[in-house]
Amino acid sequence: MVTRRKLLGLGAAGAAVLGAGAVAGRSVLDDPPQAHASSTADPVPFYGEHQAGIVTPAQDRLHFTAFDVITDDRAELVELLQEWTAAAARLTQGKEAGSFGAVGGAPEAAPDDTGEALGLPASGLTLTIGFGASLFDERFGLAAKRPAQLAPLPKFPGERLDPAISGGDLCVQACAHDPQVAVHAIRNLARIGFGRVSVRWSQLGFGRTSSTSRNQVTPRNLMGFKDGTNNLKLEDAALLNDQLWAAAGDGSPWMAGGSYLVTRKIRMMVETWDRTSLAEQEQIFGRTKGEGAPLGGKAEFDELDFAAKGPDGKPYISDVAHVRLAHPSSHGGARLLRRGYNFVDGSDGLGRLDAGLFFIAYQRDPRRQFVPIQLSLARHDVLNEYIQHVSSGLFACPPGVRDAGDYWGRTLFEG
Template sequence: MSKKKNGLRKSGTAAGNREESRPDGAGGVSRRRLIGSAGAAGAAGLVLGAAGGATTYATTREERTALTTVGSTEAMFHGKHQAGITTPLQARGHLVAFDLVPGAGRKEAAALLRRWSAVAQRLMAGEVAKGGPGHDTGVALDAGPSSLTVTFGFGRTFFARTGLDDRRPAALDPLPAFSSDHLDAKRSDGDLWVQIGADDALVAFHALRALQKEAGSSARVRWQMNGFNRTPGATARPMTARNLMGQVDGTNNPRPAESDFEKRIFVPSDDSSASAWMAGGSYAVVRRIRMLLDDWEELTVERQEQVIGRRKADGAPLSGGSESTPMDLDRTGPDGKPLIPSNAHARISSPEKNGGAAMLRRPFSYHDGISDDGTPDAGLLFVCWQADPFKGFIPVQRKLDRGDALSPFIRHEASGLFAVPGGAGAGEYVGQRLLES
């Protein structure tokens, strides 16, 4: 029996998994099965030739074993909201923006979203992108769904290109400039945006490749970024993720159990509005934030904690308690100074200091190699979700821009704002209520 929780379900058992046929007629390996690997002693062997040469080979056991929990977990494609917003963080992510090709308009965009939605639904269920040999890369054939999510959004320019300017929400007005911006226009914005997340790197890449192929002659890739998080099961118990600075990151996120969560994160229904098609949707702010890790790592742990306002070891606020303890912004030390410094990142970005402004932060870390100067090109693919960016991200970022102690150690290098419509109902594709209204 399938188990569902938070839009996810665990699918597949040792006895109940289905087989898929192979072209040669032999029994194939379903994406809902794993081929068991050999034990440590027999995982690899050496065959010594008569001339003394050596050839290595890997062996696998012939018997099959059930998918692990990580591989069998499935996110639902259909629903009130798109998957990938409240879904737990996945180990691997890809962010990619597309521009419609010259001459492509509303008709072509609708056909593209229809194709993309069909592929996403299949892949999220752990199936191949298309039936038949040669239509699928086969890179993920042995894996289960692995919590794959595919999330689609529209950039500001999408509406002019499709003749839908009158349906563009006011919340998609351009983000203001910030002093910490060093933005690369070629890696910012875009007509269409896709977020892919999965707990297996091959499953995530498979989705990226399938969607790129389905874009066909309708759209071309504008930019693409790759990210990662800690793999589920790598810690003894579930824990808030750490970023590449080593800080616990996401402690103060709003939670679905909170009474005002829906109001803060998702667009309410409003049939009288030109943007009624956004009901159940959310707005994603995407920022590529480079971390100046060499400079950061020169600081003592105590100084790093003063910059952030939380203990590095466990994420607890410097005012005391555990990670989940609310910050006491008024508490002072023996010297009369606030225990959480006035310019600490956690203080400035807290809802208490921003009129209750909140956003759901759901980032990925990234590492794109070493720059010519020897510094790591690494940091955060920041993705945050809110019902209105002018009440969420923008007021908070304006305050951070004016005096955040973290600012000298980060650089915003790319940016985008996207309207992410609500989830597709059965028989619908994502964005249908906009494109066919």
């Protein structure tokens, strides 16, 4: 009997063929690699030392999804990761998810691409995978390889996390300049994973809230302030090696070249914020709302001077201003690479917008970076009067896929 998986060419052999880019004619995967897409329509290279979608200049749209693995068969999980990798290599280059595409297969079989991105360019799509702590239980023999960096995050003061939209065995971050391209990618990975994974939760995002390259202007969050002015940038090679990329000596050699991802869904009480005076808003952030300059300064990228005082003799930037509490000087130099997104998920039963920031941050070790920074903010930041953390995720994002013979997580399962 020919199974559906074999019919669609998604078995192990099919994955190898897809991974090699064996399609009729010259494959887009064979094009000379670029460091990054040169326009919003162009593809971003899939293969490399690190996964795309981390230091890649942040795109405008997000579809982030966490999955639970519903098989206990290690071989099935590895096969899925191989199939996902082959599909991701195609999707990120503007191709369809499988070699038969949306209309090229047998009429009596379901297509191996859902088709809603037909005719659309690659739109800078990147797909980034991560492994949650729950994947390292007894099911797949991975317990000994669980990184210490995946230690559970502490309970932070004031958070009200919903378990239904937190955690997950796997996550996939899809970023693109076209929301339909990002949604199409996640939809097809979920389709390929049917019977082996189920969607635990997902989040759509729009309007990046950080710049990951010096070629990008600083965007604004839904509170109207420029966000991520002092973010790590892809041009900061030495800082990235120190603060972002995991190394073989960090305790989990299979993660060398990877990074650790923290997600937080942060709801903003925008109606209350909108009734707050401009002066108070600026004092809370420690920056001007228009230019984004530190208080006491003139331009967005002026150095933060926490000792500078105003005519009243008080510091321009208070001890509890957001920029002071989050600054590397307050945390032994710890920094994050942020690439979060705004979200609006309709309104609640009281007619208030369900809106805010889907926070995404990559780092070398959450225990030394995100945790101390967030503890300080949770304890002292006046901004907490206007925000609520409602979901949380922590994932180990492995190194990049080297070539068509490699796959997501190979270093974990075969290393």
